Amino acid sequence: MILSRGAEAQHQHPAPPPPPLQQTQAQPRPTSHPHDHAAMGLDPGPVVEPAPPAMDQPLVEPEVRQSVKGVLQTTLACRYAYKNIGGQRLYLRSYEGAPFGPTLRMKPGETLKIRLTNDFPPNRDPMPANMAIPHQFNNTNFHFHGAHCSPSGIADNVMRSMVPGKKYDIEITLPKDHTCGTYWYHPHHHGGADVQMASGMSGAIIVEGDFADVPEITAARERVMLMAQVVFDAFGMIENFSTLFPETATRFLAINGQRRPTIDMRPGEVQRWRLIGSQYQDDMMLELERHDLHVIAYDGIPVRNMQSMKKLLFAPGQRADILVQAGAPGTYEFRALPHDQGHPSPVGPLARVVVSGDSMPMKLPARLPKPPLEDIKDSELTGGRTLVLSATAPEADAAGHWQEFSFLIDGKSFDPHRIDQRVKLGAVEEWTIINTHEHDDHVFHIHTNPFQVTQINGVPQKEPLWRDSVIVERKGGSVVFRSRFLDYTGIFMLHCHMMNHEEMGMMQTVEVYKE
Incomplete structure (x- = not known):
């Protein structure tokens, strides 16, 4: 985002050259001299480089x-x-x-x-x-x-x-x-x-430093996994917003820029997967075939009790640290299942988990340490506020052009020159986020200060979780959270982390001030 306009002189600049659509197309190979082959009376033509395998290669983690x-x-x-x-x-x-x-x-x-x-x-x-x-x-x-x-x-x-x-x-x-x-x-x-x-x-x-005193976790091999929706136009590029906005824009899913990589495990082995919701727009309903997902942290904050589940709903912007214990030898699909977020979320394979080799008997932790953040009690609260997420759409929603839609907070589109929420440094507040949008869930995210979710759709949470990004369901769904505005003054953002919605106006500025 930007506070001042016109700071950079704008020039017409040609778009980067479009690449070939398929890796298997012929690519000329440079030689040390352009006439080497001609001097011999030979013209071998372009050399076809072998295409890298599209899937099933070992998972590669970033540098x-x-x-x-x-x-x-x-x-x-x-x-x-x-x-x-x-x-x-x-x-x-x-x-x-x-x-x-x-x-x-x-x-x-x-x-x-x-x-x-x-x-x-x-x-x-x-x-x-x-x-x-x-x-x-x-x-x-x-x-x-x-x-x-x-x-x-x-x-x-x-x-x-x-x-x-x-x-x-x-x-x-x-x-x-x-x-x-x-x-x-x-x-x-x-x-x-x-x-x-x-x-x-x-x-x-x-x-670094979480779970340092839990040997079952420190012994586990770590995997960093950035989840992605892969999207591109006919030229293999993203040069127009219309490439992103249709609800069916996603071509396929990937992890770390790989389509369906292979994750190797041994029977009984426990691995720690650091899942990062870097997908640009949609929720994913995650499942590892015939295995449980054991959550030990959300959004960088350890939970009080390990949460074991068959499926994990995972939104853009969120993180989930999960322990996976490999079962019997075999191949298992890590995949995104159908999920209705107002429109169908993308589905398909994310990775294959191949369990093989000698047994590696490991254990899951029997208990987790005390969480790092204290619960926010009623006696701490100094105030509260309510924010309403909404949108406008053409009558024929599915056929509309993206410029016919708008995404709003409190009935207003984002303006970087306007301060929407002013909070005094040291305040402890309870916020209610309501989604009146009929067609889409939204993902509320706020910068700088995490929050503790106490209610979802009016239901008090038995174990209030600390988050920085949370799904707010459509058609009147709501989330109530508490947050401490401590340590830092300045201007930062709250917005929907479904980035199409943020880009089209669903964002506000927050100013924490000191008197």
Whole structure:
């Protein structure tokens, strides 16, 4: 998003060249001299490169970058790159030219320092008068999703505008008592964040130290898994918002930029899967065939009691740390099942779990440590407020053009120049989020401060969970939560993390102020 308009001179710039649709098409191979073969009277023609297998390759996890002596100092380059995903050769925006960004590992109290380079070409469109129209897809910035840290200056400030052709410094220091767990980063520049995230511009941040005293968890092999909906146009690109908005836009699902990779396990082995909801738009109903999913943390915050389930509803923006204990030798599908979120969520295989080899008898933890955050009691509350999520749509919803829709909070579309919610530093508030939209669920997310969910659709929660992103069901669904607005002043965002909805107006500014 952006506070000032017209800061960058706009020029017409040709779109990047479209790639071939299939990896199997012929690609010329350069030689040391352009006439080597002609001199011999031979012309072998173009060399056909073998296509990489589309599926069933071992799961590849992103590169890891680790803090040293209290600082994680690194670079991030934003640029176009060819990505081979599921047999498709795509030309998309990226971090570091990779399917997903590197995994950043740090500890509470440490500082993340990034020199971000925006190597995208100049924007081809001017800043629109209506900020709810997706625009200027090559501006970017950086959001540390879920972090309790400063939203100001060069920290986790999503009001910054990082324009093409320039370098920017980011410096985020976590408090010493920050919760340990699974977090992530992604662009948050209003207008182009949806396009960039749908292209795979996101990465994991691991704040180390959770469950350090639980040997059953520390012994488990970790897997970082960024969930994705793969989407592209006829040229293998995302250059128009209409590529993203139809409810049937998703081509297939992927993990870490791979279509149906293979996850190897041994019988009885326990693995810790750090699931990151980097999908740009839709919920996923997750299931691992003939296995339970044992949740030990949500949104980077450990739970009080391990939750074992057959299916896990997983929304964009959320994280879930789950333990998986392999059963008998065989091959099992990790997949997304049908789910009605007002429109059908995408379905299909995510990975194959292949259990083989010698037995590795491991145990699940009998109990978990005390959670890091204290429950918010009635006596702490200093106030509250209610927010209403809504939308407008054409009469023939399914046939409408995206410009006929609008997504609103309290009847208003996002305006970066307006402060929507003012909260005094030190306040402890109870918020009610109501979704009056008839057709879609929404995913409420707020920056800087996590919240404790106490009611869903009017039903008190037996074990109130700490989250930073939560589903609010359509047709009058509601969520009640409590949050402490401590430590940091400044301006930050609340919005729907179904990024099509955020981009089209379902976002507000929050200002925490100190008198």
